[in-house]
Amino acid sequence: xxxxxxxxxxxxxxxxVTLAVCASASAQKKSSCIECHIKLEDTRLSAPAKLFDxxxxxxxxxxxxxxxxxxxxxxxxxxxxxxxxGYLGKPKTLDIPAYCGKCHSDAxxxxxxxxxxxxDQEREYxxxxxxxxxxxxGETRVATCISCHSVHGIRAITDPLSPVYASNVAExxxxxxxxxxxxxxxxxxxxxxxxxxxxVHANAIYEKQDLSAPTxxxxxxxxxxxxxxxxxxxxxxxxxxxxxxxxxxxxxxxxxxDQKQLGECITCxxxxxxxxxxxxxxxxxxxxxxxxxxxxxxKGFVAAGLMRGRIDELIASVxxxxxxxxxxxRAGMEVxxxxxxxKEATDALTHARVLIHSSSAxxxxxxxxxxxxxxxxxxxxxxxxxxxxxxxxxxxxVSLVFIMFLAVLVYLKIRQIENR
Amino acid sequence: MRIDAITAWLDERLSxxxxxxxxxxxxxxxxxxxxxxxxxxxxxFLFVVQVVTGILLLLYYRPSSENAFESVQFIITEVxxxxxxxxxxxxxxxxxxxxxxxxxxxxxxxxxxxxxREITWISGVLxxxxxxxxxxxxxxxxxxxxxxFATKVGTEIAGVIxxxxxxxxxxxxxxxxxxxxxxxxxxxxxxxVLPATATVLIAIHVLLVQQHxxxxxxxxxxxxxxxxxxxxxxxxxxxxxxILAIGVLAALAALFPWELGEKADAFAPAPAGIKPEWxxxxxxxTLKWIPPKIWKFDGExxxxxAFNVIALLLFIVPFVDRPPGxxxxxxxxxxxxxxxxxxxxxxxxxxxxx
Numbered sequence: 001x002x003x004x005x006x007x008x009x010x011x012x013x014x015x016x017v018t019l020a021v022c023a024s025a026s027a028q029k030k031s032s033c034i035e036c037h038i039k040l041e042d043t044r045l046s047a048p049a050k051l052f053d054x055x056x057x058x059x060x061x062x063x064x065x066x067x068x069x070x071x072x073x074x075x076x077x078x079x080x081x082x083x084x085x086g087y088l089g090k091p092k093t094l095d096i097p098a099y100c101g102k103c104h105s106d107a108x109x110x111x112x113x114x115x116x117x118x119x120d121q122e123r124e125y126x127x128x129x130x131x132x133x134x135x136x137x138g139e140t141r142v143a144t145c146i147s148c149h150s151v152h153g154i155r156a157i158t159d160p161l162s163p164v165y166a167s168n169v170a171e172x173x174x175x176x177x178x179x180x181x182x183x184x185x186x187x188x189x190x191x192x193x194x195x196x197x198x199x200v201h202a203n204a205i206y207e208k209q210d211l212s213a214p215t216x217x218x219x220x221x222x223x224x225x226x227x228x229x230x231x232x233x234x235x236x237x238x239x240x241x242x243x244x245x246x247x248x249x250x251x252x253x254x255x256x257x258d259q260k261q262l263g264e265c266i267t268c269x270x271x272x273x274x275x276x277x278x279x280x281x282x283x284x285x286x287x288x289x290x291x292x293x294x295x296x297x298x299k300g301f302v303a304a305g306l307m308r309g310r311i312d313e314l315i316a317s318v319x320x321x322x323x324x325x326x327x328x329x330r331a332g333m334e335v336x337x338x339x340x341x342x343k344e345a346t347d348a349l350t351h352a353r354v355l356i357h358s359s360s361a362x363x364x365x366x367x368x369x370x371x372x373x374x375x376x377x378x379x380x381x382x383x384x385x386x387x388x389x390x391x392x393x394x395x396x397x398v399s400l401v402f403i404m405f406l407a408v409l410v411y412l413k414i415r416q417i418e419n420r
Numbered sequence: 421m422r423i424d425a426i427t428a429w430l431d432e433r434l435s436x437x438x439x440x441x442x443x444x445x446x447x448x449x450x451x452x453x454x455x456x457x458x459x460x461x462x463x464x465f466l467f468v469v470q471v472v473t474g475i476l477l478l479l480y481y482r483p484s485s486e487n488a489f490e491s492v493q494f495i496i497t498e499v500x501x502x503x504x505x506x507x508x509x510x511x512x513x514x515x516x517x518x519x520x521x522x523x524x525x526x527x528x529x530x531x532x533x534x535x536x537r538e539i540t541w542i543s544g545v546l547x548x549x550x551x552x553x554x555x556x557x558x559x560x561x562x563x564x565x566x567x568x569f570a571t572k573v574g575t576e577i578a579g580v581i582x583x584x585x586x587x588x589x590x591x592x593x594x595x596x597x598x599x600x601x602x603x604x605x606x607x608x609x610x611x612x613v614l615p616a617t618a619t620v621l622i623a624i625h626v627l628l629v630q631q632h633x634x635x636x637x638x639x640x641x642x643x644x645x646x647x648x649x650x651x652x653x654x655x656x657x658x659x660x661x662x663i664l665a666i667g668v669l670a671a672l673a674a675l676f677p678w679e680l681g682e683k684a685d686a687f688a689p690a691p692a693g694i695k696p697e698w699x700x701x702x703x704x705x706t707l708k709w710i711p712p713k714i715w716k717f718d719g720e721x722x723x724x725x726a727f728n729v730i731a732l733l734l735f736i737v738p739f740v741d742r743p744p745g746x747x748x749x750x751x752x753x754x755x756x757x758x759x760x761x762x763x764x765x766x767x768x769x770x771x772x773x774x
Contacts, residue, residue, distance in 0.1 A: 332676055332677040332679065334496045334503070334677070334680055336493070336680070337497065392503075392504075392674040395674065396670055396671055396675070399667070399670050400670070400671065403664070403666055403667040404667070406663050407667075410663065414653065414656045417652060417653065
């Protein structure tokens with residue numbers, strides 16, 4: 001009886017193990033495409049199978065046949081690539097947007113994988129310079145989906161290894177746009193990336209790791225990439241620099257720039273090589289940008305001189321106050337409150353530097369005046385603190401004299417007692 | 421005539437003459453180690469300075485995480501001579517710990533804990549721990565960044581002790597983290613629990629010193645020792661020391677006002693190179709250097725336990741080293757004392773410069 005029980009036990013455990021093995025085998029979807037391609041010596045043919053391991057589509061349960069068609073369960077090459085089984089093969093460059101768009105433009109289908117993902121990339125693409133050249137002129141050197149997102153090893157845009165991750169975008173665009181050979185015939189410069197790398201935006205993204213700083217697609221768009229025109233450039237910059245853009249729209253420069261067909265922000269700040277702006281840009285001195293258009297005596301010349309003068313005045317005042325407060329602090333005086341209140345003055349300075357986009361000295365004055373008042377208050381606090389320190393030192397000297405006198409008196413008293 | 425009558429009236433009721441008689445009778449031995457007798461009195465004087473300045477600070481200090489920093493800021497910027505009171509309180513606290521250590525080591529080396537002064541020694545050791553408790557709790561009260569993180573680290577160290585560590589940490593912090601609850605708790609310790617305990621212990625300590633008189637080092641036992649009257653001769657000398665201490669405190673407060681720093685922010689990252697007060701530095705440095713694993717045990721736990729054991733050993737010193745003692749025992753104890761002193765000094769310096 002015991003033996004019978006034991007045999008049942010053995011059979012049962014075999015059964016369970018066999019079931020488990022079968023279950024795991026069926027969970028792993030068979031793909032004859034990958035099985036064959038991964039072994040091929042020609043790297044052009046084996047690379048897709050290797051790269052696909054890290055592809056976001058594979059992560060979502062898709063396989064080769066979901067894009068290329070065919071039968072991944074077939075055991076022979078011919079059967080797997082049978083056109084009757086929907087085999088499509090490698091798409092031509094001209095067909096790539098539609099090839100990806102088959103799923104990515106289908107809102108119903110995409111909801112199953114990522115309901116928040118947009119489905120207008122293909123439509124947008126055909127509004128871009130890339131898309132138009134491809135569609136209208138059959139130009140196949142232009143970027144298509146795979147040029148930027150790569151192919152077979154496609155990663156999510158939030159993956160730092162993705163070529164379209166924020167800090168990789170500029171380099172990805174530069175693969176074509178910085179190549180003089182590749183860009184020959186398109187009639188556009190190829191120094192954008194070199195210039196961008198010198199910009200304040202590149203510094204923010206590469207040095208400060210600030211992914212919110214703009215890279216190519218933030219100004220040009222991504223799928224609908226197009227250079228912003230003269231009339232729309234201010235809107236593009238104004239997405240982040242809203243206050244400056246708003247001030248510019250109300251300034252006398254607006255009409256003048258429109259009339260002369262000048263790009264609004266880029267005339268002073270340039271486009272790709274946007275340097276960190278400085279006070280030297282404004283004013284009437286040598287090197288100031290204002291004198292590129294304005295001449296001595298005109299309204300703009302006067303306003304530029306006034307605005308720069310007021311800003312310089314505030315800077316000098318802030319520096320003076322900061323210096324004296326620093327001195328008081330180093331002397332051990334408690335000046336954290338006036339130091340904190342000095343923020344009002346430094347904030348006013350930042351605000352004044354923004355307000356110059358109104359081109360109105362009166363507007364700049366509206367913040368410089370209270371800024372100067374705050375700074376003067378800070379300076380006075382520094383003066384008071386240093387005066388207090390010198391009062392303490394004098395007080396100490398007087399006290400020490402008194403204390404020593406007292407000590408001597410006690411000493412004399414001891415002498416008197418002990419000599420008795 | 422009238423004063424005599426009042427004195428007689430009071431004496432009849434308070435037995436003042438017994439006390440004055442005791443004081444008049446008290447004598448201080450004069451020898452080459454007499455200088456060390458001044459440090460007990462100096463520590464007591466600094467304690468009085470702490471009480472007086474502490475009470476003055478209490479007039480304006482507000483013990484909550486919302487108000488503490490601002491109230492100290494108010495004291496040192498707006499209150500007339502508030503800066504002086506606050507700086508003297510902080511400087512005096514540090515000098516007090518220093519004189520306390522000097523006093524303890526001098527008593528140790530001069531064997532002043534020999535029979536019948538064992539309880540005087542024990543009360544002194546208790547006072548040392550209370551002074552350190554004063555320092556630790558008072559450090560947090562201005563609620564600045566450094567104090568906040570130092571308290572975090574300090575209470576974490578307490579939390580490492582096996583079994584009682586975790587409850588002790590929660591008791592000290594008033595929760596799992598250093599918060600406003602910790603501040604109110606520390607304030608309670610600093611102005612109520614510790615002063616009350618210290619006052620009782622100081623009373624016992626001083627009374628015992630009066631009762632047993634000043635100890636003469638055993639090395640001078642049997643030799644003729646000159647004596648000086650405590651009142652007024654020695655007391656007046658004490659007085660000169662105290663007057664000079666006021667001068668030193670005033671100079672430190674005026675020339676090196678105690679910093680307030682930035683307000684504590686629980687969400688801010690801990691400032692780099694955070695260090696405790698200097699009198700904890702030698703322990704802190706030891707814990708930094710101790711290997712993470714000693715045999716099967718956590719190195720840090722071993723280090724903390726070792727300091728606790730040493731602290732407990734301090735209490736039993738008078739029972740292990742008893743008179744008359746012999747040459748060998750004296751050598752062993754002197755060596756322990758010198759090594760401990762050198763260890764504290766060297767590790768404090770190392771902790772300070774690294």
